[in-house]
Structures are given as structure tokens and as C-alpha cells.
Amino acid sequence: MEITVEPEVEQLIKDAGCDYRVCTACLGPALVPTSVKGPKESDIRIEVGGHTLYISRYVARYISRVTIDMVYDDDEIDACPAFPPRGYRNQ
Secondary structure: OOOEEOHHHHHHHHHHOOOEEEEEEOOEEEEEEOOOOOOOOOOEEEEEOOEEEEEOHHHHOOOOEEOHHHEOOHHHHHHOOOOOOHHHOOO
């Protein structure tokens, strides 16, 4: 199983300067910083510009690529119970 990462996602991770994770969320696979949803030991790891893109092993079964439309904005993150409230996130 090979998962490709779109160039826009690679650029997002490089520009943000932090690790990201693809995980299960309310509207489907979500691409969020690891400060929102931390990585798990079972995640697939892809190196991107000196940072790591973690992909949940559960999500990995259903995707073949990571796309920019998987990015969740702050409102979507706050509205989805799959993510911890702001005060409880990794900073």
C-alpha cells in the first residue's frame, strides 16, 4: 500500500514548520497539526521537508493519497468531538 502526498500538502507542512497527522474525524479523513491530534505508535510515517506526516492506520486502509481538501480549519476542528477542546490540546 503506497500513499502519495499532493504537492500542496507538502508545501503546507513545510510552511507550517510542524508535523501533521491524517486521522478519523466527523467529515472524513482530517489533516491537522499534531498539536491538535497527536500521533500514535501505529501510525504510518512519511517524511515531508524535515517534518513527519503521520497517517492513522485506520484511515490508511481507505486512502491512496493525502490531499489539501483533507485540511480541517479551526471551526471544523472546534465543532468535531473527535478532537479535544483547545485547552486540552498538545501545544
